[in-house]
Amino acid sequence: VIATVTRAPKVSRDNPVQVEVGLAFGGSWPQDKTIELFRFANRVPLLFQRGACGITDAVVKTDWRNYLLSQPRGSLPVGPMALLVHIASVWVPFTSESKEAVAHYPEIIREIQLAAQECGRKLAAYVRKRQHAEYQAQRRSIFELYIQEVALAIGKITGKSPDPIKREFMKVATKVTQAELAREDAKLEEMSEKITRRPRRAEAEEAD
16 A cells, blocks of 8 residues: 655744655565665655654654554554655755754654654555455355355255355355445545544644
8 A cells, every 4th residue: 555645834943844754555575674764855865864863753753553553662663664754845954964864853743743644544544444354355264164064954955956055155255245345445435534634624723
């Protein structure tokens, strides 16, 4: 899954700043290793001093356990994910003249966290949907283990061929699991709409 968020421009030290966050989950990334964090400032990758960077601090301070990722205390989350954070500004507050890390300005860290949280909510919705699909597939596979025996037993009682009976049971199993998945999709779609509206509503309340 891929999720991206572009925050509205904010003012930091009298300069406009815009934060963008994107994540890619799954693929060939290892399940048991720290996520890949890519930092950018005005489209230039920041390759060094990751631990001293405000971007890293903002990502670490985000509670990724809320979004179904494991996260050791004081560390980046663990999972098959790449996270990209980009800061665009006419004046990026670097920690030094080498321009390898972003300063820990509270307003910038907050913007990164808000964008990361919104991406995280989209990720959690996707993971829950995948987990539910796997659960329904498991339910159907367990049911299918007994269909043959049930069809044979009913065939003996009714004197009919078990093959049509088995096909009818398979149709029922497919119909039930598809209905469950459809209901779950509707719930996740509603959740996604709330996720999109929630940050805007929170910011409006804060502005008031």
